[in-house]
Amino acid sequence: MIKPLITPNQNITTESALPAIEMKHLTKVFGELHAVDDLSLEIRQCEIFGLLGPNGSGKTTTINMVSGLSKPTSGEIHVMGYNLRTNMRQVRQILGAVPQETALYEELSAWDNLDFHADLFGIPRQEKKRRITEMLELVQLLDRKDSRVSTFSGGMKRRLALGRALLHNPQLIYLDEPTLGVDVQSRRAIWDYIRQLREQCKSVLITTNYLEEAEALCDRIAILDHGKLIAMDTPDALKQKLGGSVIELETAEPSQIIKMLRAMPGVKKVVQDGNQLRLTTEAGSNVVPQIINAVVKEGEIRNIAVREPNLDEIFLSLTGTDLRD
C-alpha cells in the first residue's frame, strides 16, 4: 500500500511552456573519449523522461552535468530556466537527486541521514521533523528510522535515497538507475513512488538500462549510444518507428518457410532461432492471417504469439547491437 505524498509541489500545478531541462549541444570529453557528444534535448515539466542506453553510453555523465557535478566541455544547460553555469545554487535548490550509489551515510541511522540532508538544504527547524517523518512514512521506513543504514537491504537504501531526494520538495528529480540491484518487490514500490511524482507535477529524469522500466514509467525516452542521441520520442512512437507487430512462431521445419516469409509483402524482417521464427511486420500492415495460412500450407504451427515490439528490439534496430551491460 503506497502512501500519498503529503507535501505536493504547490509552485507548479499545470504543465508550463518552460522546459524543466534544456540541453543545447552538450559535449563532455575525457581525454580522447567523447562521453557525451553534441547532445541537445528538452525535458518538459511534469513528465517522466528516460535516458536509455547501455553502460558507457553517456547517461550518468549527462546527469552529472545536469546536476553540476561535472562541467560540460561545451554546450549549455538550463534547468527550470536557470542557466547552470551562472545559477548553480538555484538549480540545486530545485533539484532532488538519487545517485546510482545512493550516497547514504551507512554509519548513521535513516533519520540522521535525512536530518543531515534537511540541514544542508536549509529546511527550517520547525518543518524539519514533520517532513522527515512524512518522507520516512512515504518510503515505508518509519519503523526503521533509528536503524543504521548499513543494516538495510539494497531496496531499502534506494527507497531511503528517494525519500531524501524528495525531502526539500524539489521541482525536478533525477534518478540514476533507480532500481539497479533491488528486488522485484522494492522495484515495484519505487516505480509507484515515481509515478506519484508525475501526479505531483514533478519533472523526473531517469537513467536506466532496463527497457521494461523505461516502458513502464517514462512519458518520453531518449536513447543514447556512445554519447550520441540515437532517438527520442514516446515509447509508443518509438515502437511505431520500428514497425508494426512482432510475430513469434514455432514450426517443425522453419527452414522450409523462411524464404517464403521474407518475400511476403508487409513482412519487414525474419530472424530464425532454432525452431522459432521472429517476424517484424511493417507498421500499419495486417499480415498475420496471410502468414498463418502460408505456414499451415507448408506444415504445422506449434505455437504462435503476436505482440508489440519491445525496446530491446527498438535499440537493436537503431544501433545494430543488443543493449550491452
Added chain:
Amino acid sequence: MKTGFLYEFGVIWTCAKKDIKVALTDRIFTILGLFLPMNVLILMSLFVLAGSYAPTAVVMGENGAYAQLFYNAMSQAHSFRLQQTSPAQAQALINAGKIVAVVTIPPDFDQQIRNDQPVQVDVEINNLNTDFTNDIRRAVPLSITSFYAKAFPNLVTVVPSEHDLYLHDTDYIPYLGVSILVIALMVGALLQSGLGSAREWEGETMKELLLSPASRWSIMLGKMLGAFLVSLGSVAIVLIVLILLLGVAPVHWAAMFGLTLLTLIIFIAAGTILGTLLKRHQPVLALTFGTSIPLFFLSGAFGPISFSTPAVQVLAQIFPVYYAIVVLQYAFHNFALNTYGITGNTLVLGGYAIALVVLAAIVLRRSTIAH
C-alpha cells in the same frame, strides 16, 4: 529555504556535527584517531628511555673511600645506568648481552692511590653498538677526571667555568616529549581529517554534499571543524600524559594551548587536502605514516635544528613541523630555538594555516565526480 551567511554557518555546523557523529560511530576510526597519537607518544618515549643511558656493571674490588668516590663520579657522569655486581654476575650479564660494559675497580685501588701509584681500572665493552661504545669511551675518562677533581682538588688546576643560557637543564624526555606532542598532533589530525574526507569519496557520499546548495567553502570548513573537534580528544589525551604522567609542564600555559590549536588547524587542513586529492583511505594512511616519521626526525625533534648541518636546516624550514616544534618548545620550556622569535614563528605557522585552508577549499572546489 534559508540563504545567506546564517545558512552557510548552519551548513558548517551541520557538516561538522555529521562528521563527529560518523567518527564516533565508526569504532576503528575512533580508535585510530584517538589512540594512535598516544601510541606514537608511548613508542617514542620507550625509544628514548631505552636509549638514554648505557647499562653498566661495576665490580667493586674493594669499598674504600677512594673506590666509593670513583663509583660516585661514574654515577654522576650522565652516561651510565650502574649496578654493582660480583665478577661472575658481571660476566654472565655481558655474555648475555644485557649490559654494555663491565668496569672493575681493583682490590688495591685505595692503597695504590694513596701510594701515588698508577691504577688500572679494567673496562670490558660489548662494542656491538657504536653509540653505546662511544658513550663508555667518553664517560670513563670523564669519571676519572671528576674523581680527581673531587679527591685531589689541588691537583686539578684546570676547571671549567660554566654559564648557562637557561635557568635549568632540560632532560632528554621533556625536550623530546614536546616534539612527540607535535608529531602526535600531526598524525592524529592528518588521519582524522584525511580519512574523513577520503571516506566521503570512497562511500560516494561526496555527491550528497556537492549536490546541495551549500557553498564548497562551507562544506570544507564544516568538515575541518568536525575533524578539529574530534582531534581535540586525542590532543587532550596526549597533553594529559605529557603534563601529568611525564611531568612536562608548560612554562607558558596560554601559549601552549593557543599554539597547540594552531598546529592542529594546520594539519587538519593538510589532511583535508590529502583526503580530497587521494580520495581513498589506504593512500591517506600510507602517506600520513610515510611523511610523519621522516618529518619528525628532520624537524629538530631530538635537539635544536641549528646544531645540524646547513642543508638539513634549510630543508627543515620548508615544513610547518619545524616551526611547530620551535613554538611549542618555547611554550613548554621557554626555549628560543631560532632567531625568528615567538611572534615570527607564530606568524609563519599562521601563514601555513591560512594557505592550507585556502588550498583545501580550492582542491574541493576543483574536485568533480569522475564520470
